[in-house]
Amino acid sequence: MKAFVIHSSFRDFQVKQFLLQLFFFMALFFGCRQKSPGDASMSETRIRMSKISHEVLTYYQGKNDTLGYNSAVFLFNNIYGLGAIDATTGKHIADGDILSSSYLIDNIDNALKFSRGKIQEGTLSFANFCEYILPYRLASELLIPWRDECQKRFNTYTSAIDHKKAILEINQQLRVGFEYNLNATNANFQTWKQLSASKKGDCWAMAYSAIYPMRALGIPVTVDYVPRWGNVNGGSHAWNVLINQNNSCTPFVGCESVDFKLNPLKIYYQTRIPGKVFRKIFSKNQLICAINQSSNAIPTSFNTDPQITDVTDQYVQTENFIFFSPRLKGQAYAYICVYSNGDWIPVHAGKVDGSECLFEKMPTGVLFIVGLPVKKRLRPISAPFVLSDNKESQTFFQPNGRSFIDVEVYYTEPKIIDEQKVFHLGVSGDAFYQTMDSVNADTKRSRPIPDTGYKLHFYNNGWKFHSRANAENNKKLVFKNVPANTLYKLTTDSPTGRERMFGYLNGNQIWF
Numbered sequence: 001m002k003a004f005v006i007h008s009s010f011r012d013f014q015v016k017q018f019l020l021q022l023f024f025f026m027a028l029f030f031g032c033r034q035k036s037p038g039d040a041s042m043s044e045t046r047i048r049m050s051k052i053s054h055e056v057l058t059y060y061q062g063k064n065d066t067l068g069y070n071s072a073v074f075l076f077n078n079i080y081g082l083g084a085i086d087a088t089t090g091k092h093i094a095d096g097d098i099l100s101s102s103y104l105i106d107n108i109d110n111a112l113k114f115s116r117g118k119i120q121e122g123t124l125s126f127a128n129f130c131e132y133i134l135p136y137r138l139a140s141e142l143l144i145p146w147r148d149e150c151q152k153r154f155n156t157y158t159s160a161i162d163h164k165k166a167i168l169e170i171n172q173q174l175r176v177g178f179e180y181n182l183n184a185t186n187a188n189f190q191t192w193k194q195l196s197a198s199k200k201g202d203c204w205a206m207a208y209s210a211i212y213p214m215r216a217l218g219i220p221v222t223v224d225y226v227p228r229w230g231n232v233n234g235g236s237h238a239w240n241v242l243i244n245q246n247n248s249c250t251p252f253v254g255c256e257s258v259d260f261k262l263n264p265l266k267i268y269y270q271t272r273i274p275g276k277v278f279r280k281i282f283s284k285n286q287l288i289c290a291i292n293q294s295s296n297a298i299p300t301s302f303n304t305d306p307q308i309t310d311v312t313d314q315y316v317q318t319e320n321f322i323f324f325s326p327r328l329k330g331q332a333y334a335y336i337c338v339y340s341n342g343d344w345i346p347v348h349a350g351k352v353d354g355s356e357c358l359f360e361k362m363p364t365g366v367l368f369i370v371g372l373p374v375k376k377r378l379r380p381i382s383a384p385f386v387l388s389d390n391k392e393s394q395t396f397f398q399p400n401g402r403s404f405i406d407v408e409v410y411y412t413e414p415k416i417i418d419e420q421k422v423f424h425l426g427v428s429g430d431a432f433y434q435t436m437d438s439v440n441a442d443t444k445r446s447r448p449i450p451d452t453g454y455k456l457h458f459y460n461n462g463w464k465f466h467s468r469a470n471a472e473n474n475k476k477l478v479f480k481n482v483p484a485n486t487l488y489k490l491t492t493d494s495p496t497g498r499e500r501m502f503g504y505l506n507g508n509q510i511w512f
Helices: 013-030 039-062 066-078 101-121 126-132 146-153 163-175 192-198 203-216 286-293 415-422 429-440
Strands: 083-085 092-094 221-226 237-243 249-252 278-280 308-310 318-324 333-340 343-353 356-363 367-374 377-380 385-387 394-396 404-409 452-459 463-471 477-483 488-491 501-505 508-511
Touching (some): 039 066, 039 101, 066 101, 066 126, 101 126, 101 146, 101 203, 126 221, 146 192, 146 203, 163 203, 163 237, 163 249, 203 221, 203 237, 286 343, 318 333, 333 356, 333 377, 343 367, 343 377, 356 367, 404 452, 415 429, 452 477, 463 477
Antiparallel strands (some): 083 092, 221 237, 221 278, 237 249, 318 356, 333 343, 333 367, 343 356, 367 385, 452 463, 452 488, 488 501, 501 508
């Protein structure tokens, strides 16, 4: 339930405070969270948070501080369900059990120290302040006085008038000694002090390391991320964005960028297409909240964090897609999925209305299926399909059992994956550029290996084995009499599970 109230004055304070408490208790009862067996123990937390909210709001009412008061209202309206994860034990510690009124007041005052004037003069909107500067936590880290620590360390940039200049100067310090390391502790569980001490981690650690000092100085910075790609394998990928005065964004990479030329989707010549792009905010995504309240919700990379908003259309061409099926009747939500690492992975969901479901801001040129949650597992209910730039046109891949073709295999991997492989060859300088040029010109591509057996599978409500053929010297790899109008996957006798799919049109492989 949304209960974000902006107070223009403090008249009738007792009435307004009562209404806020009412909204707050309703949020506690119907809040954005997945159901937990520990719900019965929440009464003490509710009482404690009611006391803290009274203390904080009374503090700002006594100071006649409208911005401070409204900042507190925003935090309290979104605080429920948040907490820390102990990286050692995995135990969840609810913010309602550890927060104090003094911690929240210090956070609000410190945030406003660099932002109050900008809000009053109109160069920073209060909404952007709330989402990208005010939050006292980023993820599931333990709470520490990180604003004080960051302001002391980066006091040279305390004016932070030129946001882009300040970002690059701070990043120059953060880059020194940072090690990209996929085996480091999950950034979601690390405090600013831990991140700055270890100076290693993945793209999330790089992004979070930059957010703390930049927000501490009043710079509206957050994380945009892809839960899964639409045309390559892999997990999530994150980068930073500066939120500009006109609400546009400027991407960069914490602990790395020396300029603002980043295209986070680009590999070299080829471009990855995201299944979705989400932005980390502090307020709750009401669709995800509702999904998490449903009894059959599937934990996915997008609904485990309800503090996100969909910004896919800021990066790629998108269309709103309405899916029709009688199998939707009686369902609350349906999931839309991309193919990654050998499986269909949900990247978003839509609310079902009768026999249809609307999926908003879906990227074009990506292969999707629609699925339903059945016993907390995904059951596909559509054939794979691709959205075109024209919202009235979708291409569904479904064999009819009457049409057959010969499939000639030229490449065993799409060009974009061949580009990715170059980064792992250990080449640099001219050799790197020449290799990339060769991949782009199709002279250095993944082709069938002579004297190797290959299996072709086609998609028809799941993968079906068709036949096996050998690649021979100076001969083509051809599979005869294959069902047409569907998708194909090529494997060896030792499949990796990461093989990509392709369609076949006019004698050409069309990779997805």
